[in-house]
Amino acid sequence: MNYRMVTANTLKEGAVVFMTASGGWSQNVNDGKTVTAEEADTLLESAAASVADCSIVAPYLIEVEVAGGKVRPVRLREQIRAKGPTIQFRTSA
Amino acid sequence: MMYQYDEIDKTLVKERVDQYRDQVARRMRGELSEEEFRPLRLRNGLYMQLHAYMLRVAIPYGLLSSTQLRKLALIAREYDRGYGHFTTRQNIQYNWPNLEDTPDILDHLAEVEMNAIQTSGNVNRNVTSDPYAGVARDEIEDPRPYCEIVRQFLTLHPEFSFLPRKFKVAVTAAETDRAAINVHDIGLRIVKNDAGEVGFKVLVGGGLGRTPFIGKVIRDFLPKEELLRYLQAILRVYNMEGRRDNLFKARIKILVHELGTERFTEKIEAEYEASKSDTRLLMDGIEEDRIRAFFTPPTYESLSDDAPDVDAEAAGNPAFADWLNRNVVAHKQPGYAIVNISLKPMGEAPGDATAEQMDAVADLADQYSLGHLRVTHRQNLVLADVRKQDLVALWKALVALDFATPNIERITDIISCPGLDYCNLATARSIPVAQRISQRFADMKRQYDIGEIRINISGCINACGHHHVGHIGILGLEKNGEESYQITLGGSSDVDADIGKRIGPAFASEDVVDAVETLVNTYLDIRQDGERFLDTYRRVGQDPFKERLYAAY
Numbered sequence: 001m002n003y004r005m006v007t008a009n010t011l012k013e014g015a016v017v018f019m020t021a022s023g024g025w026s027q028n029v030n031d032g033k034t035v036t037a038e039e040a041d042t043l044l045e046s047a048a049a050s051v052a053d054c055s056i057v058a059p060y061l062i063e064v065e066v067a068g069g070k071v072r073p074v075r076l077r078e079q080i081r082a083k084g085p086t087i088q089f090r091t092s093a
Numbered sequence: 094m095m096y097q098y099d100e101i102d103k104t105l106v107k108e109r110v111d112q113y114r115d116q117v118a119r120r121m122r123g124e125l126s127e128e129e130f131r132p133l134r135l136r137n138g139l140y141m142q143l144h145a146y147m148l149r150v151a152i153p154y155g156l157l158s159s160t161q162l163r164k165l166a167l168i169a170r171e172y173d174r175g176y177g178h179f180t181t182r183q184n185i186q187y188n189w190p191n192l193e194d195t196p197d198i199l200d201h202l203a204e205v206e207m208n209a210i211q212t213s214g215n216v217n218r219n220v221t222s223d224p225y226a227g228v229a230r231d232e233i234e235d236p237r238p239y240c241e242i243v244r245q246f247l248t249l250h251p252e253f254s255f256l257p258r259k260f261k262v263a264v265t266a267a268e269t270d271r272a273a274i275n276v277h278d279i280g281l282r283i284v285k286n287d288a289g290e291v292g293f294k295v296l297v298g299g300g301l302g303r304t305p306f307i308g309k310v311i312r313d314f315l316p317k318e319e320l321l322r323y324l325q326a327i328l329r330v331y332n333m334e335g336r337r338d339n340l341f342k343a344r345i346k347i348l349v350h351e352l353g354t355e356r357f358t359e360k361i362e363a364e365y366e367a368s369k370s371d372t373r374l375l376m377d378g379i380e381e382d383r384i385r386a387f388f389t390p391p392t393y394e395s396l397s398d399d400a401p402d403v404d405a406e407a408a409g410n411p412a413f414a415d416w417l418n419r420n421v422v423a424h425k426q427p428g429y430a431i432v433n434i435s436l437k438p439m440g441e442a443p444g445d446a447t448a449e450q451m452d453a454v455a456d457l458a459d460q461y462s463l464g465h466l467r468v469t470h471r472q473n474l475v476l477a478d479v480r481k482q483d484l485v486a487l488w489k490a491l492v493a494l495d496f497a498t499p500n501i502e503r504i505t506d507i508i509s510c511p512g513l514d515y516c517n518l519a520t521a522r523s524i525p526v527a528q529r530i531s532q533r534f535a536d537m538k539r540q541y542d543i544g545e546i547r548i549n550i551s552g553c554i555n556a557c558g559h560h561h562v563g564h565i566g567i568l569g570l571e572k573n574g575e576e577s578y579q580i581t582l583g584g585s586s587d588v589d590a591d592i593g594k595r596i597g598p599a600f601a602s603e604d605v606v607d608a609v610e611t612l613v614n615t616y617l618d619i620r621q622d623g624e625r626f627l628d629t630y631r632r633v634g635q636d637p638f639k640e641r642l643y644a645a646y
């Protein structure tokens with residue numbers, strides 16, 4: 001069965017974050033709170049407080065699978081958002 | 094050598110940064126909602142991408158001074174992750190800035206007469222041009238003064254600040270089209286008429302994206318002084334009649350297509366006639382001369398066009414000889430050369446440069462190229478004024494930077510948009526495909542055997558990677574949750590411009606590089622003497638390629 005999770009970007013850095021069980025935000029997808037499809041809208045509504053206090057922007061729901069205690073977004077786009085670019089960029093150092 | 098801000102420009106840019114700083118502060122305090130703030134940040138070039146904000150900085154017609162490049166390096170180092178990405182529109186993008194830092198970044202840019210104004214939104218975007226402008230042997234005159242005039246005319250122009258959709262202008266004066274004017278909303282080619290007068294050939298309605306079109310010629314010869322009046326007429330008709338009801342139909346190319354070239358041209362000519370009593374936009378030569386003065390050719394040394402040291406090095410050093418053949422181009426001034434810096438080392442992300450590389454190239458520009466450089470629409474850099482006698486030393490310095498790959502216009506000189514590794518709109522990755530193709534064809538001998546070929550890759554239908562005009566175009570899509578890649582053949586953005594045609598069903602990610610190789614091998618098998626990939630394709634059509642390609646799968 002697939003679950004739902006709320007994701008957003010932080011206002012300050014634009015970093016990808018996932019809503020945790022305590023209503024906070026983590027950059028680790030495994031910290032995200034997973035709910036059933038029926039509970040998804042309520043979870044999304046609860047993100048409004050973080051929009052109002054300017055910690056995050058544009059929250060939305062994603063579909064995730066949970067296997068072996070690890071969360072994996074279903075869509076490739078969300079997998080890449082969760083992990084970061086799949087390429088090595090040239091770094092200065 | 095390049096336009097310099099006057100007091101008006103300086104004040105304007107400074108005021109914009111101050112306004113923006115205030116807007117960011119209000120956003121951080123929650124006084125502006127994201128809905129309110131979004132259009133404001135976009136007007137200053139700040140997008141939200143997949144993992145972070147992205148700041149797009151305008152490099153007007155791709156021209157940079159070494160001082161500006163050093164500033165871009167500083168921004169990369171202090172405010173980003175140590176690198177920047179040069180784009181197909183001759184701009185640079187930073188992929189990781191913090192929102193709070195962006196006003197400071199814009200302040201830094203203003204210090205070197207740069208900005209991010211109109212790098213987003215439904216306005217005229219960066220006016221692009223030939224990276225060899227002013228030094229090309231095949232040009233009628235330097236197109237950059239006109240780029241600058243158009244830039245100034247359309248920057249914060251109240252009537253054209255809310256066009257139906259974004260708008261892109263490219264200008265060239267050369268026979269070879271290195272600015273892709275055929276795929277711009279307006280393409281201007283500087284031409285001479287029978288009387289020997291210089292003016293513009295005007296193309297309108299080119300563009301890629303969901304519905305690609307090659308621009309239509311609506312004027313074979315427009316007298317120079319009429320340029321702004323004519324542009325105004327085009328933009329007025331577009332502003333009034335462009336489709337605002339449908340985002341996908343809002344570009345001027347759709348208007349040209351729906352009306353037909355003839356009817357569209359009539360409307361432009363009527364609007365243009367109607368504005369004839371308004372002489373304010375008639376370029377009287379005074380402003381034109383003022384702008385042109387900024388682009389006065391440098392004082393070149395009188396040098397012999399022979400460079401015995403270069404010839405001797407080339408005779409004994411095949412790596413240098415390859416670079417000389419591939420990356421160095423004839424300059425209009427004897428004893429000088431145009432040097433292309435390849436930002437496509439094997440297996441790297443096309444168009445990326447680190448802060449160190451940018452600093453080093455800035456030093457090389459100072460040392461060897463009169464302190465300036467250009468960004469090309471194929472995501473490379475150009476040192477335009479190099480003395481031939483300095484070529485060996487410059488080459489050695491570029492080798493040390495990993496910027497001397499001798500692959501200009503060869504199969505690894507790939508255009509690639511950021512794709513799904515960065516871009517919010519992407520349907521598939523594009524950079525990793527470019528990297529894999531580059532690795533597959535890394536052998537230079539093989540690249541030279543294959544000859545001129547352009548591979549362009551986009552990560553979605555928006556076509557920022559110009560896939561429609563690649564000799565081989567690759568479009569990344571998502572099919573049932575998997576990346577797949579559609580291949581088009583026969584496109585070109587040069588004088589032989591055409592939109593590539595789809596060869597057949599898309600390929601899975603793991604098969605797409607094999608597919609490219611099959612296409613290339615097919616060409617090698619059937620080409621006739623002197624034919625490029627594109628020529629062979631145009632001679633034989635799709636069938637031989639299709640047969641080989643789909644027989645294998």
Ligand code: SF4
Pocket residue numbers: 510511512513516517518519520551552553554555556557558
């Ligand atoms: S073509 Fe698509 S994926 Fe590539 S940069 Fe443009 S919008 Fe993004």
